[in-house]
Amino acid sequence: MSSSEWVELNFGPQHPSMHGVLRLKAKLDGEIVKEIEPVIGYLHRNAEKICEMTYFNDNLIYFDRMDYVGAMNMEVGYLEAAEKLLDISISERVKWIRVIMAELSRIAAHLVWAGAYGLDLGMLTPFFHCFIEREKLLTIFTEVSGSRQEVNYMCVGGVYQDITEKAISEIEDFVREFPKRLKDIFNMFMKNDIFLSRTKGIGILDKETAISYGVTGPMLRASGVEYDVRKAEPYLVYNQVNFDIPVSYKGDNLARVLVRFEEMRQSLKIVEQAVKKIPEGPYFNPKAKKSLMIRMRGEGDVYARTESSKGEFGVYIVGDGGVKPYRVRVRSPTLKNLSVLPELAKDVMIADMIAISGTLDLVFGEIDR
Amino acid sequence: MNYTVQVMGESVGKDGRKIIKVTKENFLDLMKDLRNHGFDHLSLVTGVDRKDFMEVVYHLHSMNTNEYVVVKVETRDYKIPSVTGIWKSADWDEREQYDMLGIIFEGHPNLKRLFLPESWVGHPLRKNYDMKKTQYINMDEEGNDYATFDERGGW
Numbered sequence: 001m002s003s004s005e006w007v008e009l010n011f012g013p014q015h016p017s018m019h020g021v022l023r024l025k026a027k028l029d030g031e032i033v034k035e036i037e038p039v040i041g042y043l044h045r046n047a048e049k050i051c052e053m054t055y056f057n058d059n060l061i062y063f064d065r066m067d068y069v070g071a072m073n074m075e076v077g078y079l080e081a082a083e084k085l086l087d088i089s090i091s092e093r094v095k096w097i098r099v100i101m102a103e104l105s106r107i108a109a110h111l112v113w114a115g116a117y118g119l120d121l122g123m124l125t126p127f128f129h130c131f132i133e134r135e136k137l138l139t140i141f142t143e144v145s146g147s148r149q150e151v152n153y154m155c156v157g158g159v160y161q162d163i164t165e166k167a168i169s170e171i172e173d174f175v176r177e178f179p180k181r182l183k184d185i186f187n188m189f190m191k192n193d194i195f196l197s198r199t200k201g202i203g204i205l206d207k208e209t210a211i212s213y214g215v216t217g218p219m220l221r222a223s224g225v226e227y228d229v230r231k232a233e234p235y236l237v238y239n240q241v242n243f244d245i246p247v248s249y250k251g252d253n254l255a256r257v258l259v260r261f262e263e264m265r266q267s268l269k270i271v272e273q274a275v276k277k278i279p280e281g282p283y284f285n286p287k288a289k290k291s292l293m294i295r296m297r298g299e300g301d302v303y304a305r306t307e308s309s310k311g312e313f314g315v316y317i318v319g320d321g322g323v324k325p326y327r328v329r330v331r332s333p334t335l336k337n338l339s340v341l342p343e344l345a346k347d348v349m350i351a352d353m354i355a356i357s358g359t360l361d362l363v364f365g366e367i368d369r
Numbered sequence: 370m371n372y373t374v375q376v377m378g379e380s381v382g383k384d385g386r387k388i389i390k391v392t393k394e395n396f397l398d399l400m401k402d403l404r405n406h407g408f409d410h411l412s413l414v415t416g417v418d419r420k421d422f423m424e425v426v427y428h429l430h431s432m433n434t435n436e437y438v439v440v441k442v443e444t445r446d447y448k449i450p451s452v453t454g455i456w457k458s459a460d461w462d463e464r465e466q467y468d469m470l471g472i473i474f475e476g477h478p479n480l481k482r483l484f485l486p487e488s489w490v491g492h493p494l495r496k497n498y499d500m501k502k503t504q505y506i507n508m509d510e511e512g513n514d515y516a517t518f519d520e521r522g523g524w
Contacts, residue, residue, distance in 0.1 A: 010512050023512075039513075040483065040484065041483065041484030041485060041486075041514075044484040044485070046469075046493055046494075048469070048494060049493055049494055052494075081384075084383065084384055085383065209457075211409050211410060211432060212409070212456060212457045212458065213457050213458050214410065214411060214412070214456070214457075214458025214462075225432060227432055232435050233435075233437075300382070300383040301382060301383065301426075302382070302383050302384045303382075303384055303386065303413070303428055303439070304384065305412070312412065314412055314413055314428070316413060316415050316426070316428070318417055326417075327415075327417045327418070327494075329413065329415040331412060331413045335461060336458055336461070339457075339458070339460065339461045368484060
Protein backbone atom coordinates (compact mmCIF):
# COMPACT_ATOMS: atom_id res chain seq x y z
CA MET A 1 0.00 0.00 0.00
CA SER A 2 1.36 3.44 -0.85
CA SER A 3 1.74 6.05 1.84
CA SER A 4 -1.29 8.01 0.59
CA GLU A 5 -3.58 5.09 1.45
CA TRP A 6 -2.47 4.77 5.06
CA VAL A 7 -5.24 5.05 7.59
CA GLU A 8 -4.90 7.65 10.32
CA LEU A 9 -5.79 6.41 13.76
CA ASN A 10 -6.07 8.49 16.88
CA PHE A 11 -5.17 6.87 20.23
CA GLY A 12 -6.05 8.69 23.39
CA PRO A 13 -5.78 11.03 25.23
CA GLN A 14 -8.38 8.99 27.06
CA HIS A 15 -7.56 5.36 26.40
CA PRO A 16 -7.25 2.54 28.95
CA SER A 17 -3.78 1.47 27.83
CA MET A 18 -2.23 4.92 27.58
CA HIS A 19 -1.16 5.25 31.24
CA GLY A 20 -2.52 8.74 31.54
CA VAL A 21 -3.12 11.32 28.89
CA LEU A 22 -0.87 10.36 26.02
CA ARG A 23 -2.29 10.91 22.56
CA LEU A 24 -0.76 9.02 19.66
CA LYS A 25 -1.42 9.91 16.04
CA ALA A 26 -0.72 6.71 14.19
CA LYS A 27 -0.66 6.02 10.47
CA LEU A 28 -1.54 2.45 9.69
CA ASP A 29 -1.07 0.14 6.74
CA GLY A 30 -3.54 -2.59 7.65
CA GLU A 31 -2.49 -3.47 11.18
CA ILE A 32 1.09 -2.32 10.76
CA VAL A 33 2.04 1.00 12.33
CA LYS A 34 3.94 3.05 9.77
CA GLU A 35 4.32 6.39 11.47
CA ILE A 36 3.55 7.54 14.94
CA GLU A 37 3.51 10.97 16.50
CA PRO A 38 3.06 11.43 20.25
CA VAL A 39 1.05 14.50 21.27
CA ILE A 40 1.58 15.54 24.87
CA GLY A 41 0.71 18.44 27.12
CA TYR A 42 -2.72 17.41 28.41
CA LEU A 43 -1.51 17.47 32.01
CA HIS A 44 0.66 20.54 31.60
CA ARG A 45 0.62 22.79 34.68
CA ASN A 46 3.92 24.59 34.07
CA ALA A 47 5.52 23.70 37.38
CA GLU A 48 8.64 25.55 36.25
CA LYS A 49 6.77 28.84 36.22
CA ILE A 50 5.05 28.13 39.54
CA CYS A 51 8.48 27.41 41.07
CA GLU A 52 9.64 30.90 40.08
CA MET A 53 6.83 32.38 42.16
CA THR A 54 7.31 30.30 45.32
CA TYR A 55 9.93 30.10 48.09
CA PHE A 56 12.68 27.50 47.82
CA ASN A 57 11.25 25.14 50.41
CA ASP A 58 7.64 25.44 49.25
CA ASN A 59 8.53 24.25 45.76
CA LEU A 60 8.82 20.70 47.06
CA ILE A 61 5.12 20.00 46.85
CA TYR A 62 5.16 20.63 43.11
CA PHE A 63 7.97 18.11 42.75
CA ASP A 64 5.95 15.53 44.67
CA ARG A 65 3.31 15.81 42.01
CA MET A 66 5.65 15.17 39.11
CA ASP A 67 6.38 11.46 39.44
CA TYR A 68 3.40 10.84 41.68
CA VAL A 69 3.96 7.08 42.04
CA GLY A 70 7.45 7.48 43.51
CA ALA A 71 7.27 10.96 44.96
CA MET A 72 10.29 10.86 47.26
CA ASN A 73 12.70 10.33 44.38
CA MET A 74 11.61 13.73 43.08
CA GLU A 75 12.12 15.35 46.48
CA VAL A 76 15.65 13.98 46.67
CA GLY A 77 16.34 15.33 43.18
CA TYR A 78 15.14 18.83 43.95
CA LEU A 79 16.88 19.02 47.32
CA GLU A 80 20.20 17.91 45.84
CA ALA A 81 20.12 21.06 43.73
CA ALA A 82 18.44 23.42 46.19
CA GLU A 83 20.71 22.61 49.12
CA LYS A 84 23.81 23.18 47.02
CA LEU A 85 22.45 26.51 45.84
CA LEU A 86 21.49 27.62 49.35
CA ASP A 87 24.73 26.31 50.97
CA ILE A 88 22.91 24.21 53.53
CA SER A 89 24.48 20.98 54.72
CA ILE A 90 22.62 17.92 55.96
CA SER A 91 23.62 15.45 58.65
CA GLU A 92 24.69 11.86 58.02
CA ARG A 93 21.45 10.56 59.54
CA VAL A 94 19.38 12.58 57.06
CA LYS A 95 21.44 11.23 54.17
CA TRP A 96 20.70 7.66 55.20
CA ILE A 97 17.01 8.38 55.78
CA ARG A 98 16.80 9.87 52.31
CA VAL A 99 18.51 6.86 50.75
CA ILE A 100 16.06 4.49 52.47
CA MET A 101 13.05 6.52 51.38
CA ALA A 102 14.28 6.99 47.81
CA GLU A 103 14.85 3.27 47.39
CA LEU A 104 11.48 2.34 48.91
CA SER A 105 9.87 4.84 46.54
CA ARG A 106 11.69 3.22 43.66
CA ILE A 107 10.25 -0.17 44.60
CA ALA A 108 6.79 1.40 44.96
CA ALA A 109 7.06 3.00 41.51
CA HIS A 110 8.28 -0.21 39.87
CA LEU A 111 5.42 -2.14 41.46
CA VAL A 112 2.90 0.21 39.87
CA TRP A 113 4.64 -0.22 36.56
CA ALA A 114 4.67 -4.04 36.86
CA GLY A 115 0.98 -4.18 37.71
CA ALA A 116 -0.01 -1.81 34.93
CA TYR A 117 2.17 -3.56 32.39
CA GLY A 118 0.47 -6.83 33.23
CA LEU A 119 -2.87 -5.15 32.59
CA ASP A 120 -1.60 -3.86 29.22
CA LEU A 121 -0.94 -7.41 28.13
CA GLY A 122 -4.18 -8.78 29.53
CA MET A 123 -2.99 -10.21 32.86
CA LEU A 124 -5.15 -9.13 35.74
CA THR A 125 -3.67 -11.16 38.62
CA PRO A 126 -0.22 -9.52 39.03
CA PHE A 127 -1.89 -6.14 39.37
CA PHE A 128 -3.52 -7.10 42.67
CA HIS A 129 -0.38 -8.74 44.03
CA CYS A 130 1.71 -5.69 43.13
CA PHE A 131 -0.71 -3.34 44.83
CA ILE A 132 -0.89 -5.48 47.99
CA GLU A 133 2.89 -5.08 48.30
CA ARG A 134 2.74 -1.39 47.44
CA GLU A 135 0.18 -0.91 50.18
CA LYS A 136 2.73 -2.09 52.73
CA LEU A 137 5.15 0.55 51.47
CA LEU A 138 2.48 3.24 51.65
CA THR A 139 1.86 2.21 55.26
CA ILE A 140 5.54 2.81 55.96
CA PHE A 141 5.33 6.22 54.27
CA THR A 142 2.29 7.05 56.41
CA GLU A 143 4.21 6.05 59.53
CA VAL A 144 7.16 8.36 58.75
CA SER A 145 5.35 11.31 57.20
CA GLY A 146 1.63 11.07 57.83
CA SER A 147 0.75 10.87 54.16
CA ARG A 148 0.48 8.10 51.63
CA GLN A 149 1.52 9.15 48.17
CA GLU A 150 2.40 12.83 47.86
CA VAL A 151 4.28 12.69 51.12
CA ASN A 152 6.14 16.03 51.28
CA TYR A 153 8.41 14.39 53.86
CA MET A 154 11.71 16.07 53.12
CA CYS A 155 12.57 19.72 53.43
CA VAL A 156 15.57 21.95 52.86
CA GLY A 157 18.09 20.99 55.55
CA GLY A 158 16.70 17.60 56.50
CA VAL A 159 13.38 15.86 56.94
CA TYR A 160 10.25 17.12 58.69
CA GLN A 161 10.28 14.53 61.46
CA ASP A 162 12.64 11.85 62.61
CA ILE A 163 12.15 8.28 61.47
CA THR A 164 10.56 6.31 64.31
CA GLU A 165 11.49 2.93 65.79
CA LYS A 166 8.15 1.59 64.60
CA ALA A 167 8.89 2.66 61.04
CA ILE A 168 12.33 1.00 61.19
CA SER A 169 10.80 -2.27 62.35
CA GLU A 170 8.13 -2.05 59.62
CA ILE A 171 10.87 -1.55 57.03
CA GLU A 172 12.78 -4.54 58.44
CA ASP A 173 9.64 -6.66 58.17
CA PHE A 174 9.16 -5.55 54.59
CA VAL A 175 12.77 -6.34 53.70
CA ARG A 176 12.35 -9.82 55.18
CA GLU A 177 9.07 -10.68 53.48
CA PHE A 178 9.28 -8.93 50.13
CA PRO A 179 11.82 -11.16 48.28
CA LYS A 180 9.49 -14.16 48.45
CA ARG A 181 6.51 -12.10 47.30
CA LEU A 182 8.56 -10.57 44.51
CA LYS A 183 9.53 -14.04 43.36
CA ASP A 184 5.84 -14.98 43.17
CA ILE A 185 5.03 -11.88 41.12
CA PHE A 186 8.05 -12.48 38.90
CA ASN A 187 6.92 -16.05 38.21
CA MET A 188 3.43 -14.86 37.29
CA PHE A 189 5.07 -12.99 34.42
CA MET A 190 7.78 -15.41 33.44
CA LYS A 191 5.74 -18.59 33.48
CA ASN A 192 3.14 -17.08 31.16
CA ASP A 193 3.67 -18.06 27.53
CA ILE A 194 1.55 -15.24 26.16
CA PHE A 195 3.56 -12.69 28.11
CA LEU A 196 6.84 -14.11 26.85
CA SER A 197 5.78 -14.24 23.23
CA ARG A 198 4.57 -10.64 23.38
CA THR A 199 7.78 -9.30 24.89
CA LYS A 200 10.62 -11.44 23.54
CA GLY A 201 12.36 -9.80 20.58
CA ILE A 202 9.84 -6.99 20.26
CA GLY A 203 10.68 -3.31 20.38
CA ILE A 204 14.44 -3.68 20.13
CA LEU A 205 16.30 -0.50 21.03
CA ASP A 206 19.97 -0.47 20.14
CA LYS A 207 22.67 1.18 22.16
CA GLU A 208 23.55 4.07 19.81
CA THR A 209 19.95 5.15 19.25
CA ALA A 210 19.27 5.01 22.97
CA ILE A 211 22.22 7.25 23.86
CA SER A 212 21.52 9.66 21.03
CA TYR A 213 17.91 10.12 22.11
CA GLY A 214 18.96 10.73 25.71
CA VAL A 215 17.25 7.60 26.99
CA THR A 216 18.28 6.82 30.57
CA GLY A 217 17.37 4.59 33.46
CA PRO A 218 16.21 0.98 33.14
CA MET A 219 15.52 1.47 29.42
CA LEU A 220 19.13 2.40 28.71
CA ARG A 221 20.48 -0.36 30.91
CA ALA A 222 18.31 -2.88 29.07
CA SER A 223 20.09 -1.78 25.88
CA GLY A 224 23.50 -2.66 27.25
CA VAL A 225 24.84 0.60 28.67
CA GLU A 226 26.03 0.33 32.24
CA TYR A 227 25.04 3.82 33.30
CA ASP A 228 23.44 4.72 36.59
CA VAL A 229 23.79 8.15 38.20
CA ARG A 230 24.05 6.48 41.61
CA LYS A 231 27.37 4.99 40.45
CA ALA A 232 28.49 7.57 37.87
CA GLU A 233 28.07 10.57 40.12
CA PRO A 234 27.26 9.29 43.62
CA TYR A 235 25.06 11.57 45.70
CA LEU A 236 23.93 11.19 49.34
CA VAL A 237 25.65 8.02 50.62
CA TYR A 238 25.33 5.76 47.59
CA ASN A 239 29.12 5.29 47.56
CA GLN A 240 28.93 3.62 50.98
CA VAL A 241 26.41 0.94 50.07
CA ASN A 242 27.00 -2.18 48.08
CA PHE A 243 24.79 -2.82 45.06
CA ASP A 244 24.99 -3.83 41.42
CA ILE A 245 23.60 -2.25 38.27
CA PRO A 246 21.52 -4.76 36.33
CA VAL A 247 22.34 -4.66 32.60
CA SER A 248 20.85 -6.58 29.72
CA TYR A 249 22.19 -6.59 26.16
CA LYS A 250 19.03 -7.63 24.32
CA GLY A 251 17.27 -4.26 24.31
CA ASP A 252 13.80 -5.73 23.78
CA ASN A 253 10.66 -5.53 25.92
CA LEU A 254 11.62 -8.56 27.97
CA ALA A 255 15.03 -7.08 28.78
CA ARG A 256 13.39 -3.94 30.15
CA VAL A 257 11.06 -6.06 32.27
CA LEU A 258 13.92 -8.12 33.67
CA VAL A 259 16.06 -5.06 34.42
CA ARG A 260 13.23 -3.46 36.40
CA PHE A 261 12.60 -6.61 38.42
CA GLU A 262 16.30 -6.92 39.22
CA GLU A 263 16.39 -3.24 40.20
CA MET A 264 13.74 -3.91 42.83
CA ARG A 265 15.98 -6.62 44.33
CA GLN A 266 18.98 -4.29 44.31
CA SER A 267 16.95 -1.50 45.94
CA LEU A 268 15.94 -3.91 48.64
CA LYS A 269 19.62 -4.76 49.15
CA ILE A 270 20.39 -1.06 49.62
CA VAL A 271 17.56 -0.63 52.13
CA GLU A 272 18.71 -3.69 54.06
CA GLN A 273 22.21 -2.23 54.46
CA ALA A 274 20.98 1.31 55.13
CA VAL A 275 18.67 0.28 57.97
CA LYS A 276 21.66 -1.32 59.75
CA LYS A 277 24.02 1.58 59.08
CA ILE A 278 21.74 4.50 59.96
CA PRO A 279 23.63 6.61 62.56
CA GLU A 280 22.32 8.73 65.41
CA GLY A 281 22.21 12.46 64.88
CA PRO A 282 19.99 15.46 64.19
CA TYR A 283 17.29 15.05 61.57
CA PHE A 284 17.32 18.72 60.71
CA ASN A 285 19.87 21.47 60.14
CA PRO A 286 19.00 24.34 62.51
CA LYS A 287 20.40 26.77 59.93
CA ALA A 288 17.27 26.08 57.89
CA LYS A 289 14.80 26.48 60.77
CA LYS A 290 11.18 26.63 59.73
CA SER A 291 10.80 30.27 60.64
CA LEU A 292 13.87 31.14 58.57
CA MET A 293 12.95 29.06 55.56
CA ILE A 294 11.24 31.80 53.62
CA ARG A 295 14.30 34.00 54.00
CA MET A 296 16.79 31.61 52.45
CA ARG A 297 18.60 33.16 49.50
CA GLY A 298 20.57 31.53 46.74
CA GLU A 299 22.82 32.85 44.04
CA GLY A 300 24.46 31.20 41.06
CA ASP A 301 23.34 28.16 39.15
CA VAL A 302 23.37 24.51 40.12
CA TYR A 303 22.54 21.37 38.19
CA ALA A 304 21.99 18.18 40.16
CA ARG A 305 21.38 14.77 38.66
CA THR A 306 19.80 11.90 40.52
CA GLU A 307 18.58 8.47 39.52
CA SER A 308 14.82 8.33 39.85
CA SER A 309 12.85 5.18 39.14
CA LYS A 310 12.49 6.28 35.51
CA GLY A 311 16.02 7.44 34.77
CA GLU A 312 18.28 10.43 35.11
CA PHE A 313 16.26 13.12 36.86
CA GLY A 314 17.96 16.49 36.69
CA VAL A 315 17.10 19.77 38.33
CA TYR A 316 18.73 23.01 37.21
CA ILE A 317 18.15 26.01 39.47
CA VAL A 318 19.30 29.53 38.76
CA GLY A 319 19.22 31.97 41.69
CA ASP A 320 19.63 35.73 41.53
CA GLY A 321 20.14 36.28 45.26
CA GLY A 322 16.43 36.56 45.99
CA VAL A 323 14.19 34.46 48.20
CA LYS A 324 12.66 32.75 45.17
CA PRO A 325 14.43 30.86 42.38
CA TYR A 326 15.03 32.86 39.20
CA ARG A 327 14.62 29.84 36.95
CA VAL A 328 13.94 26.18 37.60
CA ARG A 329 14.33 23.60 34.88
CA VAL A 330 13.55 19.94 35.22
CA ARG A 331 15.04 17.17 33.15
CA SER A 332 12.26 14.67 32.92
CA PRO A 333 13.61 11.18 32.16
CA THR A 334 10.28 9.90 30.89
CA LEU A 335 9.99 12.71 28.35
CA LYS A 336 13.25 11.61 26.77
CA ASN A 337 12.24 7.96 26.97
CA LEU A 338 8.96 8.75 25.23
CA SER A 339 10.72 10.65 22.44
CA VAL A 340 12.22 7.36 21.22
CA LEU A 341 8.78 5.73 20.78
CA PRO A 342 8.38 6.81 17.11
CA GLU A 343 11.63 4.93 16.38
CA LEU A 344 10.66 1.85 18.40
CA ALA A 345 7.10 1.53 17.13
CA LYS A 346 7.90 1.64 13.44
CA ASP A 347 6.63 -1.28 11.34
CA VAL A 348 5.16 -3.16 14.28
CA MET A 349 1.61 -4.38 14.88
CA ILE A 350 -0.76 -2.05 16.78
CA ALA A 351 -0.96 -4.50 19.66
CA ASP A 352 2.84 -4.53 19.90
CA MET A 353 2.85 -0.75 20.00
CA ILE A 354 0.89 -0.98 23.25
CA ALA A 355 3.29 -3.61 24.57
CA ILE A 356 6.23 -1.32 23.72
CA SER A 357 4.77 1.88 25.16
CA GLY A 358 4.05 -0.04 28.38
CA THR A 359 7.74 -0.72 28.92
CA LEU A 360 8.57 2.99 28.72
CA ASP A 361 7.05 3.39 32.20
CA LEU A 362 5.14 6.57 31.39
CA VAL A 363 4.02 8.85 34.20
CA PHE A 364 2.37 11.94 32.85
CA GLY A 365 2.78 14.14 35.87
CA GLU A 366 6.46 14.09 35.09
CA ILE A 367 6.34 14.34 31.29
CA ASP A 368 4.01 17.31 31.13
CA ARG A 369 4.99 18.91 34.43
CA MET B 370 41.18 19.60 25.70
CA ASN B 371 41.76 21.71 22.61
CA TYR B 372 39.04 23.39 20.63
CA THR B 373 39.22 24.46 17.01
CA VAL B 374 37.31 27.63 17.85
CA GLN B 375 37.86 30.53 20.21
CA VAL B 376 35.94 30.29 23.50
CA MET B 377 35.06 33.31 25.60
CA GLY B 378 36.07 31.82 28.90
CA GLU B 379 36.16 28.74 31.10
CA SER B 380 35.17 28.60 34.74
CA VAL B 381 33.92 26.19 37.39
CA GLY B 382 30.35 26.51 38.62
CA LYS B 383 28.96 26.29 42.14
CA ASP B 384 28.23 22.59 41.65
CA GLY B 385 31.81 21.87 40.52
CA ARG B 386 31.01 21.50 36.84
CA LYS B 387 33.16 23.05 34.12
CA ILE B 388 31.46 25.91 32.29
CA ILE B 389 32.47 27.02 28.78
CA LYS B 390 31.15 30.32 27.46
CA VAL B 391 31.08 30.81 23.73
CA THR B 392 29.78 33.33 21.22
CA LYS B 393 26.85 32.53 18.97
CA GLU B 394 29.05 32.44 15.85
CA ASN B 395 31.40 29.77 17.23
CA PHE B 396 28.70 27.83 19.06
CA LEU B 397 27.89 25.12 16.52
CA ASP B 398 31.55 24.36 15.79
CA LEU B 399 32.26 24.00 19.50
CA MET B 400 29.36 21.59 19.93
CA LYS B 401 30.67 19.46 17.03
CA ASP B 402 34.10 19.45 18.67
CA LEU B 403 32.63 18.33 21.96
CA ARG B 404 30.64 15.56 20.28
CA ASN B 405 33.80 14.32 18.55
CA HIS B 406 35.58 14.46 21.89
CA GLY B 407 33.12 11.90 23.26
CA PHE B 408 30.29 13.90 24.81
CA ASP B 409 27.53 11.63 23.55
CA HIS B 410 24.81 12.38 26.09
CA LEU B 411 23.07 15.75 25.92
CA SER B 412 21.45 15.85 29.32
CA LEU B 413 19.51 19.10 29.18
CA VAL B 414 18.86 22.22 27.13
CA THR B 415 17.74 25.20 29.19
CA GLY B 416 16.83 28.72 28.20
CA VAL B 417 17.12 31.42 30.85
CA ASP B 418 15.38 34.73 30.23
CA ARG B 419 17.83 37.38 31.47
CA LYS B 420 15.40 40.16 30.46
CA ASP B 421 17.61 41.92 27.88
CA PHE B 422 19.10 38.74 26.42
CA MET B 423 18.45 35.02 26.39
CA GLU B 424 20.96 32.59 27.82
CA VAL B 425 20.90 29.01 26.55
CA VAL B 426 22.62 26.39 28.69
CA TYR B 427 23.62 22.93 27.47
CA HIS B 428 24.58 20.18 29.91
CA LEU B 429 26.75 17.56 28.27
CA HIS B 430 27.96 14.27 29.65
CA SER B 431 30.18 11.52 28.33
CA MET B 432 29.01 7.96 28.95
CA ASN B 433 32.50 6.48 28.50
CA THR B 434 34.77 8.83 30.42
CA ASN B 435 32.08 10.18 32.78
CA GLU B 436 33.21 13.77 32.12
CA TYR B 437 30.81 16.64 32.42
CA VAL B 438 30.73 20.03 30.77
CA VAL B 439 28.30 22.95 30.61
CA VAL B 440 28.12 25.22 27.56
CA LYS B 441 26.57 28.66 27.87
CA VAL B 442 25.70 30.88 24.92
CA GLU B 443 23.90 34.20 24.80
CA THR B 444 21.54 35.49 22.16
CA ARG B 445 19.90 38.88 21.84
CA ASP B 446 17.62 38.19 18.87
CA TYR B 447 16.21 34.93 20.38
CA LYS B 448 17.77 32.87 17.60
CA ILE B 449 20.30 30.08 18.05
CA PRO B 450 21.51 27.26 15.77
CA SER B 451 19.86 23.93 16.47
CA VAL B 452 21.92 20.92 17.60
CA THR B 453 19.39 18.29 16.54
CA GLY B 454 21.83 17.13 13.86
CA ILE B 455 24.37 16.24 16.55
CA TRP B 456 22.18 14.84 19.33
CA LYS B 457 18.66 13.60 18.58
CA SER B 458 17.64 14.19 22.18
CA ALA B 459 17.83 17.93 21.46
CA ASP B 460 14.68 17.61 19.32
CA TRP B 461 12.04 17.67 22.05
CA ASP B 462 14.17 19.77 24.39
CA GLU B 463 14.43 22.53 21.82
CA ARG B 464 10.74 22.29 21.01
CA GLU B 465 9.98 22.72 24.71
CA GLN B 466 12.23 25.75 24.99
CA TYR B 467 10.65 27.25 21.88
CA ASP B 468 7.24 26.63 23.41
CA MET B 469 8.05 28.11 26.81
CA LEU B 470 10.52 30.87 25.95
CA GLY B 471 10.16 31.56 22.25
CA ILE B 472 13.76 30.77 21.34
CA ILE B 473 13.98 30.04 17.62
CA PHE B 474 16.30 27.10 16.97
CA GLU B 475 17.47 27.62 13.41
CA GLY B 476 17.65 24.42 11.41
CA HIS B 477 15.32 22.41 13.62
CA PRO B 478 13.35 19.99 11.41
CA ASN B 479 10.01 20.31 13.20
CA LEU B 480 9.91 23.41 15.39
CA LYS B 481 6.38 23.23 16.83
CA ARG B 482 5.10 23.81 20.33
CA LEU B 483 5.50 20.72 22.52
CA PHE B 484 2.97 21.22 25.33
CA LEU B 485 0.74 24.14 24.44
CA PRO B 486 -1.60 24.37 21.45
CA GLU B 487 -0.12 25.91 18.33
CA SER B 488 -2.40 28.97 18.51
CA TRP B 489 -1.40 29.90 22.08
CA VAL B 490 -0.40 33.56 22.40
CA GLY B 491 2.88 34.30 24.19
CA HIS B 492 5.60 32.21 25.78
CA PRO B 493 4.83 31.51 29.47
CA LEU B 494 8.33 31.36 30.93
CA ARG B 495 9.32 34.78 29.60
CA LYS B 496 9.65 37.25 32.44
CA ASN B 497 7.33 39.72 30.69
CA TYR B 498 4.53 37.19 30.07
CA ASP B 499 1.16 38.55 31.11
CA MET B 500 -0.40 35.98 33.42
CA LYS B 501 -3.62 37.94 33.92
CA LYS B 502 -4.87 37.16 30.43
CA THR B 503 -6.80 33.91 30.48
CA GLN B 504 -6.72 31.70 27.43
CA TYR B 505 -9.28 28.97 26.88
CA ILE B 506 -8.63 25.66 25.18
CA ASN B 507 -10.93 23.77 22.88
CA MET B 508 -10.64 20.97 20.37
CA ASP B 509 -11.27 21.19 16.63
CA GLU B 510 -12.77 18.48 14.43
CA GLU B 511 -9.37 16.91 13.73
CA GLY B 512 -8.80 16.39 17.44
CA ASN B 513 -6.14 19.08 17.75
CA ASP B 514 -6.28 21.68 20.49
CA TYR B 515 -6.56 25.38 19.89
CA ALA B 516 -6.51 28.34 22.26
CA THR B 517 -8.83 31.33 22.30
CA PHE B 518 -9.36 34.44 24.43
CA ASP B 519 -13.13 34.06 24.12
CA GLU B 520 -14.65 32.85 27.38
CA ARG B 521 -17.44 30.99 25.62
CA GLY B 522 -15.03 29.37 23.17
CA GLY B 523 -13.46 27.08 25.78
CA TRP B 524 -14.60 23.76 27.11
